[in-house]
Every structure is written in C-alpha cells, then in structure tokens.
Amino acid sequence: MLQTMLDMLYPVRCPICRDIVIPKDRRICTACENKPQIITEPRCKKCSKPIELDQREYCSDCERRGYHFEYGYSLWVYDSLMRKSISDFKYNFKKEYAKYYIQAIIINYEDKIKRMAPDVIVPVPIHRSKYRERGYNQAEILAKGIGERLNIPVLPHLLIRNKKTLPQKQLNDKERLRNLQEAFGYNHKIAHDYTGKIDRILLVDDIYTTGSTIEACTSVLLHNQIKYVYFFTLCIGKGF
Numbered sequence: 068m069l070q071t072m073l074d075m076l077y078p079v080r081c082p083i084c085r086d087i088v089i090p091k092d093r094r095i096c097t098a099c100e101n102k103p104q105i106i107t108e109p110r111c112k113k114c115s116k117p118i119e120l121d122q123r124e125y126c127s128d129c130e131r132r133g134y135h136f137e138y139g140y141s142l143w144v145y146d147s148l149m150r151k152s153i154s155d156f157k158y159n160f161k162k163e164y165a166k167y168y169i170q171a172i173i174i175n176y177e178d179k180i181k182r183m184a185p186d187v188i189v190p191v192p193i194h195r196s197k198y199r200e201r202g203y204n205q206a207e208i209l210a211k212g213i214g215e216r217l218n219i220p221v222l223p224h225l226l227i228r229n230k231k232t233l234p235q236k237q238l239n240d241k242e243r244l245r246n247l248q249e250a251f252g253y254n255h256k257i258a259h260d261y262t263g264k265i266d267r268i269l270l271v272d273d274i275y276t277t278g279s280t281i282e283a284c285t286s287v288l289l290h291n292q293i294k295y296v297y298f299f300t301l302c303i304g305k306g307f
Contacts, residue, residue: 082164094167104144139298169212185269210271247283
C-alpha cells in the first residue's frame with residue numbers, strides 16, 4: 068500500500084524526456100531507450116573516446132599526453148541529450164536517474180569492470196561547498212551503485228577536494244591542468260583504517276572531457292603507493 072502511494076506521488080521519470088515511465092518497473096521510456104549513443108568500436112584504448120579510423124589505437128589527445136592511469140571506459144557519447152540528463156542529475160536533484168545509469172553500466176560493462184579487478188571504487192570528490200549546495204556528490208552515488216551491484220568496496224572519502232576550482236568547461240587545456248593543481252588530496256586515515264588491500268582503484272565520475280580531472284586524481288593516488296588506476300565515466304566527448 069505504501070509503495071503504491073509512493074509510486075503515485077513520485078512516478079519514475081524518463082532520464083531523457085522526463086515523461087512518466089510506464090510500466091513503473093522500467094527506468095527509461097520505450098521511446099527514449101535507444102536514444103543515448105552507446106560507445107562502440109573503434110574507440111581509444113586508453114580513454115574510450117570514439118575515433119573514426121579502425122587502424123588507430125589511440126585518440127590524438129591520448130597520443131599527445133602522457134596520462135598515468137591504465138585505461139578507462141565511458142558508456143555514452145556526451146551529446147545534447149546526455150548533457151541535459153546529467154545536468155539534471157547533478158544540479159536539479161534528479162538523483163533517481165542514477166538507477167537507470169547504473170543499470171546501463173552493469174548491463175554493458177560488468178565483465179570489463181571485473182577484468183580490471185579493482186580492490187576498491189573511489190568517486191571523484193567535489194568540494195564541500197558544492198556538496199552543501201547540492202546535498203550529494205553525483206560520482207559517489209554512481210560509485211556506490213556500481214560497488215553494490217558488483218560487490219566491490221567503495222571508499223567515498225579516500226580522495227578529498229582541497230580547493231574549490233573553476234568549472235572545467237570554461238577553461239582551455241592548459242588552464243584545466245593549472246586549475247586542478249593541488250586540488251585533490253589523499254585521506255591517509257581512510258586508507259589506514261581500511262583493512263583490505265588497495266593496489267588497484269577504479270575512479271568513477273560522470274563526464275570525461277580532456278582527462279585532466281582523472282589524471283589529477285591518478286597522480287595523487289600513484290604518489291600514495293597505489294599501483295594501478297582505472298576509471299569509468301557515464302559520458303565522454305567525441306574523438307579529436
């Protein structure tokens with residue numbers, strides 16, 4: 068009875084068009100289920116960005132930069148549809164969209180994530196001022212959902228955000244790197260209190276643009292004796 072009332076008051080909304088989803092056990096409406104562009108081959112072996120030529124192994128961005136993470140995956144192309152959906156998820160309190168995102172991640176990438184064999188999953192942190200404003204870290208919601216489904220421990224506070232940075236989308240490549248210098252720190256207490264092994268970490272975030280954020284987090288983790296860093300994001304831009 069209670070669940071029926073909750074379903075009536077808070078029906079599932081499609082994360083693409085926002086219409087009520089019918090039947091209620093679905094997470095996306097049938098009209099929108101094929102609209103998000105799932106990334107397929109050919110794609111960069113380092114960052115998962117779509118590339119046009121089969122004979123190329125890496126996008127020009129990864130060829131040009133010396134990224135220190137092992138490799139990572141993104142589920143969808145960051146187009147106008149997903150830009151709106153993720154914006155609502157992050158800024159308009161649409162936390163329920165995470166159930167669809169996580170479901171899609173597991174369906175498409177469960178085996179690939181398991182092959183990474185991460186000891187723990189770590190969300191990319193946001194600054195405490197943003198946390199107070201939003202009330203949640205979208206990357207943490209994703210990380211916990213993936214961890215729960217795949218039975219992988221999640222350490223949401225292993226990385227900390229030391230300073231509030233400018234929005235990355237407003238900056239060019241050099242400004243992004245400079246903006247993120249010393250932005251992240253390592254929580255030694257969390258690492259010390261964790262009783263398991265932490266050699267391999269899967270970073271989770273919502274969007275991969277130039278890779279500057281993932282690289283900055285990777286640098287901190289490697290500096291603190293983590294051996295391998297992988298990543299997973301919901302979306303990534305098209306290849307360069």
